Amino acid sequence: MAVTLVIRAADASDAELQFQLGNLLSDETRFREALDAFDKAIQTDDHALQVRARAGKVKTALRIAEFDLAQREGELLKASAPGDSDAISLYADSLWSVGLFDEADEVYREALAMNKESSRARFGLARSLATRSKLDEALTEAQAAAAMAPRDGEIHAEIGAIYQRMHRFDEAANAYNNFINLLPNKDRSDKAAWTRSQVKFLKAFEGRNPVEIDEDDLQKTHTMPFRLVDDKIVVQAKVNGGRNQDFILDTGSEETVISRDTAQRASISPITYTLSAGVGEVGLRGLQLSRINRLDLGDLQVRNLPVLIKNPALRGIPKREGESFSPLAFGMSMLIDYQHRSLTMGRHLPEPEADNLRLPLRIHRLAMVRGMLNSTRPTYFVVDTG
Incomplete structure (x- = not known):
């Protein structure tokens, strides 16, 4: 007996089940399986369900760092729901994930123009303001977004990051705790582990003023000589009142960094552990x-300064790992004069000459400027002096 097999697109009930399954799998942190479920739900002819399923797919792709997939699906989502501020904001999130910060800004503002009560658009605006070091404005927007969507953990995480950059560590720890409390119980992701470690670290500053600098020192500039060693800028610094030693100016690092030997000499004990992404084989x-x-x-003193200790030390490298710092971690700008071999740091620097090339800067963990690859692909490049 001949049998004819007919395969049809999923009907609405099947697609709804797949959509619900995708949500359940996502809550269980089974993100790859959730992607498959959302993908099956998208095949429906029910337009409203298709939009919800595609939104679920974009969110899930973002969770597992499938950023190119998120951007492609985000574009389809925006095209299928051009009047939906949540869909537009999610598309902006996908643009942000691939480093298209300026394009994301425009889309977030488009979503806000549609709906001033869009928490995700306000969140996106807050994140953008923070990268341009407009921290007070960023905090206002992020707190407004949190009030609209108190169970959106990502917003609380952003509030924690803003407070941390403002050196308000107690409030940063509270915000990160809010993020942790909103995570699924089974979330064992790197971000969850990092956040728990970060809370422990921030709480260790309780009773201290993090990154404390005298008011007089904040109001003036600080200039010191440097040496060029293997094309790296090297200055002298003292740790905990010890002897002068070489520090490399490294804007490619978020924090001040010292070796295990320096930590032992200065009686600096670890508070907790973290992971750092390197380049190459490391x-x-x-x-x-x-x-x-x-x-x-030089004449600048910074107290209660967060530091990374290179421990365990790397093996098989030609020379010992050295110390490094970035004025950006102090909340300061800098001017490097290669001709006179001098480094100037301060909250406010003299205006540069009018004919100097000036580029807008964003700080998204690291300092970045926008450029173009092959004249077609806009991207951001890290400003790395180290």
């Missing part, structure tokens, strides 16, 4: 997080 490596009681750079 990849991810473990580091210790701690605090320098006092760092002296």
Whole structure:
């Protein structure tokens, strides 16, 4: 007996079940399986369900760092729901994930123009303002977004990051705790582990003023000589009142970094551990997080400064790992004069000459400027002096 097999697109009830399954799998942090379920749900002819399923697919792709997939699906989502502010904001999230920050800004503002009560659009605006160091405005927007969507953990995480950049560590720890409390119980992701470690670290500053600098020092500039060693800028600094030693100016690092030997000499004990992404064969490596009681750079003194300790040390490298710092971690700008071999740091620097090339800067963990690849692909490049 001949049998004819007919395969039809999923009907609405099947698609709805797949959509619900996708949500359940996502809550269980089974994101790859959730992607498959959302993909099956998208095949429906029910337009409203298709939009919801595609939104679920974009969110899930973002969770597992499938950023190109998120952007492609985000474009389809925007095309299928041009009047939906949540869909438009999610498309902006996908643009942000691939480093198209300026394009994301425009789309977030488009979503806000549709709906001023869009929490995700307000969140996106807050994140953008923070990258341009407009931290007070960013905090206002992020808190407004949290009030609209108190169970959106990503917004609380952003509030924590903003407070941390403002050196308000107690409030940052509280915001990160809000994020942790909203995670599924089974969430064992790197971000969840990192956040728990970060809360422990921030709480270790309780009773201290993080990144404390005298008001007089904040109001003036600080200039010091440097040496060029293997094309790296090297200055002298003292850790916890010890002897002068070389520090490399490294804007490619978020924090001040010291070696295990320096930490031992200065009696700096680890508070917790973190992971850092490297370049080349090193990849991810473990580091210790701690605090320098006092760092002296010329006539500038910074107290209660977060620090990364390179422990365990890397093996098989030609020379010992050295120390490094970035004025950006102090909330300061800098001017590098290669001709006169001098480094100037301060909250406010003299205006540059009018004919100098000036580029807009964003700080998204690291300092970045926008450029073009092959004249077609806009992208951001890290400003890395180290």
